[in-house]
Amino acid sequence: MHHFTKHSHTRLLALCLSAGLIMGSLSGCSNQGQGNGTTDTIAESASTSSTDVTDITAFPMPEGPEESTIYVEPVDGISDDFYRGMDASAVLALENSGVKYYNFDGEEQDVFMTLAQAGVNYIRLRVWNDPYDENGNGYGGGNNDVATAIALGQRATQYGMKVCIDFHYSDFWADPKKQFVPKAWEGMNIEEKADALYNYTLDSLTQILEAGVNVGMVQIGNEINNGMSGETDVANVRKLLTAGSKAVREAAADSCKDILVAVHYTNIDDMKKLDTLLTGLQVKEIDYDIVGLSFYPYWHGTMDDLKNAIIHIRDTYDKKVYVAENAYCYTAEDGDGSANSVEGTGDLAEGYSASVQGQANEVRDVCAAASEAGAEGIFYWEGAWIPVGPADADNSAIWEKYGSGWASSYASDYDPKDAGQYYGGCSWDNQAMFDFTGHPLASLNVFKYLKYGATAPLTVESIPALTVSCNLGTEAELPETVSVIYNDRSEKQVPVTWNADDVAAIDTETGGTFIVSGSLDDGSEVTATVTVERVNYVQNPSFEDADTSMWTVTYAGDTDPTDYQVKAADAHSGEIAFHFWSGSSDMEFSIEQRFTDLEPGTYELSAFSQGGDLSADASMELYAVVDGKELTDPFMLTTYADWQNPIVSGIKVTDGTLTIGVRYQCNMNSWGTLDDVTLNRVGD
Numbered sequence: 001m002h003h004f005t006k007h008s009h010t011r012l013l014a015l016c017l018s019a020g021l022i023m024g025s026l027s028g029c030s031n032q033g034q035g036n037g038t039t040d041t042i043a044e045s046a047s048t049s050s051t052d053v054t055d056i057t058a059f060p061m062p063e064g065p066e067e068s069t070i071y072v073e074p075v076d077g078i079s080d081d082f083y084r085g086m087d088a089s090a091v092l093a094l095e096n097s098g099v100k101y102y103n104f105d106g107e108e109q110d111v112f113m114t115l116a117q118a119g120v121n122y123i124r125l126r127v128w129n130d131p132y133d134e135n136g137n138g139y140g141g142g143n144n145d146v147a148t149a150i151a152l153g154q155r156a157t158q159y160g161m162k163v164c165i166d167f168h169y170s171d172f173w174a175d176p177k178k179q180f181v182p183k184a185w186e187g188m189n190i191e192e193k194a195d196a197l198y199n200y201t202l203d204s205l206t207q208i209l210e211a212g213v214n215v216g217m218v219q220i221g222n223e224i225n226n227g228m229s230g231e232t233d234v235a236n237v238r239k240l241l242t243a244g245s246k247a248v249r250e251a252a253a254d255s256c257k258d259i260l261v262a263v264h265y266t267n268i269d270d271m272k273k274l275d276t277l278l279t280g281l282q283v284k285e286i287d288y289d290i291v292g293l294s295f296y297p298y299w300h301g302t303m304d305d306l307k308n309a310i311i312h313i314r315d316t317y318d319k320k321v322y323v324a325e326n327a328y329c330y331t332a333e334d335g336d337g338s339a340n341s342v343e344g345t346g347d348l349a350e351g352y353s354a355s356v357q358g359q360a361n362e363v364r365d366v367c368a369a370a371s372e373a374g375a376e377g378i379f380y381w382e383g384a385w386i387p388v389g390p391a392d393a394d395n396s397a398i399w400e401k402y403g404s405g406w407a408s409s410y411a412s413d414y415d416p417k418d419a420g421q422y423y424g425g426c427s428w429d430n431q432a433m434f435d436f437t438g439h440p441l442a443s444l445n446v447f448k449y450l451k452y453g454a455t456a457p458l459t460v461e462s463i464p465a466l467t468v469s470c471n472l473g474t475e476a477e478l479p480e481t482v483s484v485i486y487n488d489r490s491e492k493q494v495p496v497t498w499n500a501d502d503v504a505a506i507d508t509e510t511g512g513t514f515i516v517s518g519s520l521d522d523g524s525e526v527t528a529t530v531t532v533e534r535v536n537y538v539q540n541p542s543f544e545d546a547d548t549s550m551w552t553v554t555y556a557g558d559t560d561p562t563d564y565q566v567k568a569a570d571a572h573s574g575e576i577a578f579h580f581w582s583g584s585s586d587m588e589f590s591i592e593q594r595f596t597d598l599e600p601g602t603y604e605l606s607a608f609s610q611g612g613d614l615s616a617d618a619s620m621e622l623y624a625v626v627d628g629k630e631l632t633d634p635f636m637l638t639t640y641a642d643w644q645n646p647i648v649s650g651i652k653v654t655d656g657t658l659t660i661g662v663r664y665q666c667n668m669n670s671w672g673t674l675d676d677v678t679l680n681r682v683g684d
Contacts, residue, residue, distance in 0.1 A: 056157070059160070068449065070445070071489075074453035094384070104117075122161055127165055137400075167244065178418065179226065201220070217260040217261075220263060221264060234277065262288065269300050303366065328349070328362035329344035331355070336387035336390070340429065386426070503516055536678050579671075590664070591661055602652055609662065614636070614666055620664045625660075
């Protein structure tokens with residue numbers, strides 16, 4: 001059974017007083033239920049629920065399309081009650097570290113007010129049991145204990161937003177890779193642990209509700225695909241879920257609140273495992289209402305994958321679904337000198353650039369996919385977690401003192417393999433929806449633009465990377481136009497002017513990689529990467545690709561003595577090689593590839609082959625058939641790993657057609673491999 005210490009209650013009172021909010025007790029059930037919001041406000045006014053948080057403020061929703069600096073396509077049919085959520089768990093630790101937040105007019109303002117004005121209607125807050133060492137030093141990541149959840153939850157409630165409490169049931173981060181048991185529960189058997197979890201949940205949630213926090217949903221566990229609270233056996237995890245759900249139901253009933261019980265999973269790319277877990281909950285009649293899914297497009301697949309997962313879960317298990325976590329980067333820069341989780345170079349997910357508009361597009365599309373699939377909404381993960389201190393400074397002392405980095409050194413004993421080795425600052429600052437100085441990005445407003453959309457002046461959003469390759473001795477041909485993608489996601493070809501000096505610096509004789517700069521008529525800059533090298537015209541030359549249809553294998557007899565062998569030791573490069581062996585008869589076979597569209601010119605063919613146990617009358621040759629003539633280079637295999645490199649030169653291609661191949665005549669029990677077939681154009 002877990003109870004807060006005197007130190008914990010003192011810290012709770014101090015946090016609430018510092019927030020300028022009054023704690024009290026809920027009384028009566030005359031206003032039971034939360035309602036579902038209204039069509040003309042971002043979130044329902046919490047005054048419809050029993051609460052002692054005063055001066056509730058709600059903000060009007062747009063009544064039509066708005067002008068903005070970002071373009072947002074409206075989401076057809078999206079509900080006014082759709083969760084437009086934000087995880088804001090790290091805010092208090094950042095503010096204690098000196099971070100300031102501003103509104104869209106550049107004025108300092110409570111970040112929760114700014115979120116509500118931008119359309120956010122739900123705040124998600126993680127809760128750890130005891131994220132402190134024996135001396136009271138915080139583990140970091142926001143030091144998210146119950147007291148912190150109350151202080152942040154009251155501020156969210158004050159601005160008309162509901163709150164989702166995310167119990168990790170750990171003293172620090174819980175995710176698919178780690179589900180550490182809280183220190184206070186170490187050594188407990190499963191029955192004792194379930195009782196402790198029940199008491200902890202009931203005690204904690206009761207405190208949060210009595211503080212006036214407008215709780216609408218409670219997660220009993222965080223990303224529990226592989227376990228929870230140190231338990232990996234699914235039967236034991238279900239016992240913990242049962243205990244957590246029971247506690248939430250009782251706390252909700254006692255406070256006259258209608259609170260959803262959520263279970264949270266990730267890795268929708270492994271739906272087979274998710275099905276197994278959810279089926280187990282169904283069979284054992286675990287009491288819960290809604291399934292949360294983490295979805296990051298650079299890790300978990302496409303929007304269609306997300307939509308299909310939501311539909312499948314709703315249809316199969318008759319449960320509500322929401323996206324519990326999502327995010328995308330707006331820049332490739334690092335704001336605090338501590339490495340980012342994703343770098344943001346190029347398109348991390350297809351179609352989404354690392355820009356403010358790209359971030360807005362990604363969030364809009366996740367909301368659209370979720371809405372179309374019937375989900376209740378989404379939560380953006382830690383959109384206010386911005387840098388503490390400049391990128392060129394040592395900010396570790398601040399991170400350590402206030403817990404504003406992802407982990408502090410004080411977490412080393414609890415999480416030695418991760419936090420103990422890699423503690424530091426924020427790894428998420430380039431995915432926040434505020435810039436490095438605390439000013440909101442235009443993409444934050446995507447939440448209030450979802451229903452009617454937003455228009456913006458047409459601007460260049462991105463220019464896809466351009467690569468050009470040419471053979472040695474030939475001229476690099478740069479395109480006259482390039483593809484340009486605009487902020488409304490339209491795409492067209494635009495004329496480009498290439499820098500003459502950069503073009504002149506391309507060395508087509510020696511070869512190499514060259515960067516050529518260019519410009520569009522509007523001044524936008526573009527670059528092309530030009531690679532000059534000997535081009536290998538053979539398709540799948542090393543047999544590494546699963547598709548081998550471009551190769552034709554012909555053999556004598558009834559049994560094919562060849563295959564594509566996955567064995568790096570027998571390959572000249574990579575892991576796969578064309579392989580032959582027969583223990584029952586002599587072998588005669590060939591492998592070849594035909595071309596019909598080669599440029600006229602002179603070519604050279606080569607290959608690598610090794611093998612052994614060949615008789616004196618065995619033969620093999622590399623060949624090229626052009627204009628009805630066959631050119632060959634005979635060779636003989638000797639022993640293992642003694643790679644032979646036959647070469648056929650002076651192949652004159654005139655009409656674009658050419659057949660290349662290797663033929664073998666071998667005795668029974670001989671063996672060998674062929675690899676790295678190369679066809680280069682070497683002249684006119």
